[in-house]
Amino acid sequence: MKAFIPGSRLLLTCCAVATGMAAMAQAPADPNKIPAYHSAVITHTIDKIKKKHFNPKPIDDTYSAAVWNRFIYTLDPNSYFFLQGDIAQLAGYKHQIDDELNTGSTAFFDATYKLYSERVKEASQLCTEILATPFDFSKKESVMGWRKELPFPANKTERAELWRKLLKYYTLRHYMEMKVAAGDSAVTLAGVDTAIEAKAREKVRKFYESFFRQAMGNKSAEEKFTQYVTVVTMEIDPHTVYAGPKDQSFNEALNKRYFGLGMELGTKEADYYVKRLLPGGTAYRSGEVKENDNIIAVADSKGDMLPVTGLAANEVTGMIRGEKGTAVKMTLQQPGEKARVVTVRRDEVIDMENRAKSAVVEKDGKRFGYIYLPMFYTDVTGNKTNGAFNDVAREVEKLKEEEVAGIIMDLRGNGGGALDEVVRMGACFVPGGPMSWLRAKTVINRYNSPEMPPLYDGPLTVLVDENSASASEIFAAAMQDLGRGLIIGTSSTFGKGTAQMNVNIGKLGDPQQGTTDVSYGSMRLTVEKFYRINGTSTQLKGVIPDIILQDKMNLLSFVEKDFTSALAFDTVGVMPFKRVPLTFDYNTVVEKARTRIARNTAYMAVAANTQRLKALTAQPAALDLATFRAQYLQSAGYEKAIRDAKVLQDSQRLIVSLSANRSINPLLRKDEAEKTTNKDWLQRISTDVYIAETIQVMEDMLTHPMAATNTH
Incomplete structure (x- = not known):
């Protein structure tokens, strides 16, 4: 029996996270050493789980199928990259992942990432072509905006049509937000404001340009491998989470001390909003940021306003955090209200005011x-x-x-x-x-x-x-x-x-x-x-x-x-x-x-x-x-x-x-x-x-x- 635990390292917190938020481990600079490094990460992670987890699941075919499904969904949550033929091709790994994990093999990850890279490249070209032409907002058609676990396209023609509709949907959403932000709550139906349509389409283009640049960048393979290992751990239980050696976010929260504006972000589909303001933070003290503000865009290192819709949470957090005293420029919008641009300086936040x-x-x-x-x-x-x-x-x-x-x-x-x-x-x-x-x-x-x-x-x-x-x-x-x-x-x-x-x-x-x-x-x-x-x-x-x-x-x-x-x-x-x-x-x-x-x-x-x-x-x-x-x-x-x-x-x-x-x-x-x-x-x-x-x-x-x- 224990009265209390001095120096206890036990963490009783709701720490299940999306796999896209995991920090990237430090892979070798030499590409020839990466396969051995990946194998070692898998081997040591599984060994740790088997030896120390409270009740580890059997690494068997059932677990293998769960990892297979979760990782494909993690890479393609909207079911708009992979084709049904790709899924059929990867199906052979569905009951082999358990054997791979027990031997340190990364065959499933390698095959899936290779296909993913090809499909992302194709989707990037699709986006460029589709967004080059104004959309017809008079045509009666529809699309599921949130496609969680919906079927993958049967072929490239079906995928192209899906992308066209989704890009039109994202453009329409920005169009409406821009019209409301400008004070036009009625959004005149007499005709389409072509200038606003062009701006909305450009916003979507810039977002996907940034997304594809990251998805096809030099760090993409390691980021996706980290996501894969995180999927492997979270299929043991949702609170067993893999992270890179520099992920300090949890300790910062537990100690109530961290660096930035003092905002807690929430997500709604692929969008971000201000869930809570910390009274000790500069966002709260500025009086310009409100709870429930939708975060439309954040200025990047060049000063360009980058839409944050669809970005990974660690990217958005990384854009908001920075050197002490530097400024963060954001476009914020209360639902149904006019958008506004605010600038708030970063500062060290010791969250004294937001304690009990x-x-x-x-x-x-x-x-x-x-x-x-x-x-x-x-x-x-x-x-x-x-x-x-x-x-x-x-x-x-x-x-x-x-x-x-x-x-x-x-x-x-x-x-x-x-x-x-x-x-x-x-x-x-x-x-x-x-x-x-x-x-x-x-x-x-x-x-x-x-x-x-x-x-x-x-x-x-x-x-x-x-x-x-x-x-x-x-x-x-x-x-x-x-x-x-x-x-x-x-x-x-x-x-x-x-x-x-x-x-x-x-x-x-x-x-x-x-x-x-x-x-x-x-x-x-x-x-x-x-x-x-x-x-x-x-x-x-x-x-x-x-x-x-x-x-x-x-x-x-x-x-x-x-x-x-x-x-x-x-x-x-x-x-x-x-x-x-x-x-x-x-x-x-x-x-x-x-x-x-x-x-x-x-x-x-x-x-x-x-x-x-x-x-x-x-x-x-x-x-x-x-x-x-x-x-x-x-x-x-x-x-x-x-x-x-x-x-x-x-x-x-x-x-x-x-x-x-x-x-x-x-x-x-x-x-x-x-x-x-x-x-x-x-x-x-x-x-x-x-x-x-x-x-x-x-x-x-x-x-x-x-x-x-x-x-x-």
Whole structure:
């Protein structure tokens, strides 16, 4: 049994990534040595998995077919490069990849990459020819804009027609965006603006010119090989991920320190948008960048505006990051609004402002505490004084001084983080005792929160959504199993019940023989599985809230069960534990909340418009201007309706203020500066429909105390 883990390297975070984001390992400069290097990478990676993975899959024909399918889809996600004959030609490898991996062979990769290179070259010529002529926007035809797992073209003629339609679709989309960006929301149907059509077509041409330049460049083979090895690892389980030796993105996030503008990017099909602004970043401080901004283009090293649609995530990130003090020029656009060009200077971001923080919400004469925690981060200095646990503990103490009647712990979007931080955080709310069980190959350990009275023992709720993962699920599950408070949120959390550690891949040299160490990259490897204190896994199923607000908060969100390679759900036998006595009537509080939610028009609007948007997205895109315009505006309308429904009306807005440390002399505090920095954050809390319902739940917890005969 363990109270906490000093210096723990276990990572409890939702770290499944797209294969295109993997960093490139350092291949030899001599082309003649590359085949041996590739073979060594495969051999050492598979050996590491077999020896150290928690539950490695058999490297057999079933696994082989999964790798075959995933890698082809990774290279050609839109099914518009390869022909059906190519797939038939590669089918011979479908049940041979397992034998190749066990022997270090790269025959499947070599054959697939050779075909891919040929088809990309042909597609490049197609693009040049098709985009040289204006499109006919009056012709009635359609195409699936997002062709995930759709059939490959039967022949080159069919492929050419597919490319023509897709390029027309991309041009139409840019045409609409340009017209709306220019303020022409009506987009006159009297005729096509030929100048705008030419500009839209040129935008598409420049994008594909950049894409093909990279796809056929000197580094292409190594980039695609890295993607192949990543596919191999992620088919063992989605969180076992191969990376090159210079991939520091995860450690930067975990330590809350990185370099750039301070923006978290999200993806929608092949487009990028600003998912979240970090208050410590220059993007936030500039006031020119907004959350939900679509990123249309970013200036390249020559100053030319390069469209980012379809670029790999690491490319977009690379364009935004750069030397301290240099500027990033971007074209941004809120959905359905005029585009704008902004320039923001890069700076070092130490994400202090976006760490745990708290506010006070007042309603009906009562004061409730609200704590926001975006991640279970560690202390960048390594001394643990400023990690997530200590930061949350400080916020709890501030809220106690504010004399709040209850506390909301908001873990929505919290993808996890460090194991020791979530284990120690139990001390904030529960007496010393179990927080989780972690099972390795041969042993299972219980992880206990520190043996001390809880910092706070009043009413508690935990807000979660489908993006609350790993460490967030440990915390929410422990609070639920112990009966410490109510879990509120989406139909389930992410469902990641595994723990990873970083391992290096390579071989040690021998100084006496004059040989040096050789690195073949690194891997985030699944080494343990964690369980709730009742012995049930969170794997696949996640944590099911006591009170469900919505099925999902975001249409585009994915969860663990969406990965075909995810490990299975299971249970283990564990020691009994003692629940915290309930202070409220569970059944009454939950039933009242369910009744309110069923009648809540905002939740109804979100659900209805989400379904409409989903149905519209599944339809083929029309390629005549009139019908395309109608679909475009309809989609924008649904998105706006969803956004609007999640915002409380003015008459319903909550009264929110930043919590303050009352033990410090007001003259020594920086209250006004803190309020200014957190102004937008406080505004979002005051208009959040989900926080409003959680406050009502907490009111019910206070007004319906535990009856002597009631049990839960």
